Amino acid sequence: MELVTxxxxxxxxxxxxxRSRLDAADIPAEVMNELAALSMDGYSMxxxxxxxxxxxxxxxxxRALIExxxxxxxxxxxxxxxxxxx
Numbered sequence: 001m002e003l004v005t006x007x008x009x010x011x012x013x014x015x016x017x018x019r020s021r022l023d024a025a026d027i028p029a030e031v032m033n034e035l036a037a038l039s040m041d042g043y044s045m046x047x048x049x050x051x052x053x054x055x056x057x058x059x060x061x062x063r064a065l066i067e068x069x070x071x072x073x074x075x076x077x078x079x080x081x082x083x084x085x086x
Contacts, residue, residue: 007052
């Protein structure tokens with residue numbers, strides 16, 4: 001089964017938060033490129049960010065969950081957060 005990127009961030013903590021939200025909704029998720037981001041400043045930029053990936057058949061559901069979490073009144077809107085992958 002092919003994995004699809006549903007979220008990208010330069011923050012490993014933010015990517016792990018998204019992964020845990022997906023796991024709580026029974027959507028299997030993996031965080032990719034996390035070690036690169038933690039090993040040296042700037043590496044996450046070189047690798048294209050820290051990615052949250054899900055199996056292709058869960059992608060639409062995962063994106064909807066992430067979008068609803070990003071649009072909730074409790075979520076900060078400082079413009080620095082990672083982004084939903086389309």
